[in-house]
Amino acid sequence: MTRLRFLITPTPVARGEVIENIQCMSCHADNENRLTGKRMAEVPAIFGMVYSKNTTQDWEKGIGNWTDGELIYFLRTGIRRDGSYALIMPQYPNMVDEDLQSVVAWLRSDRFPVQASKPEPQASEFSLVTKLLTHVLLKPLPYPQQFITFPDTTDQVAFGRYTADAIGDCCACHSSDLVDQDKIHPHRT
Numbered sequence: 001m002t003r004l005r006f007l008i009t010p011t012p013v014a015r016g017e018v019i020e021n022i023q024c025m026s027c028h029a030d031n032e033n034r035l036t037g038k039r040m041a042e043v044p045a046i047f048g049m050v051y052s053k054n055t056t057q058d059w060e061k062g063i064g065n066w067t068d069g070e071l072i073y074f075l076r077t078g079i080r081r082d083g084s085y086a087l088i089m090p091q092y093p094n095m096v097d098e099d100l101q102s103v104v105a106w107l108r109s110d111r112f113p114v115q116a117s118k119p120e121p122q123a124s125e126f127s128l129v130t131k132l133l134t135h136v137l138l139k140p141l142p143y144p145q146q147f148i149t150f151p152d153t154t155d156q157v158a159f160g161r162y163t164a165d166a167i168g169d170c171c172a173c174h175s176s177d178l179v180d181q182d183k184i185h186p187h188r189t
Helices: 010-023 068-077 098-105 129-137 156-167 172-173
Strands: none
Touching: 010 098, 010 156, 068 098
């Protein structure tokens, strides 16, 4: 995996913070607002006991030893640096490259939620239903083969679609059919 590093400057960190407030904090923030992971009580019991992972800068329990390229690959595909697949984790195949780089810049920043912290919740205990779904429906997504750029920000429909689909991942929870979801082309279903 490539060893690239993104610039940690105020503008991308601020943009990354906006995105993480939409996507990361609700699943990974503990009672102190650190991204040490937690039990995801809102996940229906049919899926088992689900816990999010520590995504602080801790080198042992978190993502401190991940490269920026490994983080980008994971956020796009759901595949961790060890090759395992994150079963219950949004994937961002359509997020603009610059926005993903901003998320990584925020994860590398001096912000309190991402500062190294050792606590980590227990491992998830997935149900038989979840395990079956992972063999039938929940699969890693392919890594995009082209650079992804912002839609025309003056086109409110295109920019709204980008915000809802690529950043917010709204279709994952609000589509009419879990079986027919297409995260790469969410409006085809």
